[in-house]
Amino acid sequence: MTANNYSGLCIGVTGLNANDNPGPGVAVIRALKEGLGAGLRIIGLSYESLEPGIYMHDMVDKTYSIPYPTEGTAALFERLTYINDKEQLNFIIPNFDAELHNFIKLAPQLQQIGIRTFLPSIEQLMLRDKVNLYDFGQKNGFHVPTDHKLYAADDVQKATEELGFPVVVKGKFYEAYIAHNKEAVIKAFNQLAATWGYPVIAQQYIKGTEINIAALGDGDGNNNSIVPMRKLYITDKGKAWAGVTIEDAALIALADKFAKATNWRGGYELEIMRDADDKLFILEINPRFPAWIYLTAAAGQNQPLALVKMALGEKLNRFEEYQAGKLFIRHSWDQVVDIADFQRISALGEL
Structure with a gap:
């Protein structure tokens, strides 16, 4: 395919969720369809059977489930190879922080089977990680709020003594809460650690x-x-x-x-x-x-x-x-679908 010929492109897109913490996938697809026209084929790549983008058949031509990032690169590559054999993907746009490490590691292998990506390196990814952000700012002359890494509830006391209240408590990958007292910090810490793992980040409120x-x-x-x-x-x-x-x-x-x-x-x-x-x-x-x-x-x-x-x-x-x-x-929209579609993507991993 030449650089200036975009007809018939087949692009895989993740991030099809659309809850109160929506993924970028549907918005990415909307932009691509507007720019590339009717010849574009969109393949949804989903982690959960209730991601609304799966059922938006005017936006997504077919959806395949893919393994969670914790299952590693081998499982992901095996699944993408299966999908590619059926769909002949030209390109994949990953849209979740937690999945990027695997996609970046696999980029050379994906290129070998004809799937392109346009992603940062692992080094670039780590530079801006929440855990490293303050040090990155200090080194490069950016203003970044002071933070503390929380690995246990005992770390909360020291963090709040230095940062004061209110304080922003952030998950490793997603979610953030503004806490106005120590009890709220501990509650947010426990919730975010259980959801996203350690460390939880306590950040100076600006x-x-x-x-x-x-x-x-x-x-x-x-x-x-x-x-x-x-x-x-x-x-x-x-x-x-x-x-x-x-x-x-x-x-x-x-x-x-x-x-x-x-x-x-x-x-x-x-x-x-x-x-x-x-x-x-x-x-x-x-x-x-x-x-x-x-x-x-x-x-x-x-x-x-x-x-x-x-x-x-x-x-x-x-x-x-x-x-x-x-x-x-942004607004809410009730996507009404047949239960048979939900059962199909849940049982077979394809819709």
């Missing part, structure tokens, strides 16, 4: 305006696309349920500084807090597209489409403009 930046690094220290968004409505898990694109040179410069410091390859999201002194604190760096990624396409910079084109070897000029004032509002 008061200010929450901003997210979706960007696409080319792997050579540059960004192909940068779109900042200010959160307008936030869930109790800290997720944006509504947001608006904004124009701000300081935010663009911050994303460019990150790309230069890491040579990031692929999509990523910077979660920012702007305090009363206009200082930009990096709260998290997510190593994949955010759930609101369709907003980049709506604003004029279709990042999932650009990712696919870059992976296929096309040299793209950097997007220089996007529409500020584009607003997204």
Whole structure:
């Protein structure tokens, strides 16, 4: 397939969940369909039988279950080889933090069977890990809140003495809670440790305006696309349920500084807090597209489409403009399906 011929592409996409902590998969697919047209074939890759994207047949042509990340690379490669034999995948876009390590490790093997990816290296992935984020900020001149790694409930006392209240308590991969007393910290610690493992991160609370930046690094220290968004409505898990694109040179410069410091390859999201002194604190760096990624396409910079084109070897000029004032509002929708479909994906792993 040539770099400029995208007809008949078959792309696998993970992250088809759409609960109160939605995955990016459906938004990625929406952007790809808008950019690549009717000839595109989308293969859903799911972990759970109740991921709504499985049943969105206007978005996903066929879905296959894949093993949980904890089952390792061998099990994942075996399953992807089976899927590829049936579907002839050209490309896979993983959209969960926890699965990226396996996909990155498998990238050379996937390339050998004709499946391309466009992902950061393991080293890049670890640089921005929550456990390493503060040290990364200190080394590269970014403002990052002070944090403590919690491995046991006994660590809470020292962390709260230094960080004070309120304090943000974060899971290793997902979820964050603002705790206003020690008991709330311990409760969040126990819940997050049970769900995501250790360490749990206690992070200094920064008061200010929450901003997210979706960007696409080319792997050579540059960004192909940068779109900042200010959160307008936030869930109790800290997720944006509504947001608006904004124009701000300081935010663009911050994303460019990150790309230069890491040579990031692929999509990523910077979660920012702007305090009363206009200082930009990096709260998290997510190593994949955010759930609101369709907003980049709506604003004029279709990042999932650009990712696919870059992976296929096309040299793209950097997007220089996007529409500020584009607003997204997430909403709930009851996806009504036949129980036979649920039973089929649960029993056979295919739908």
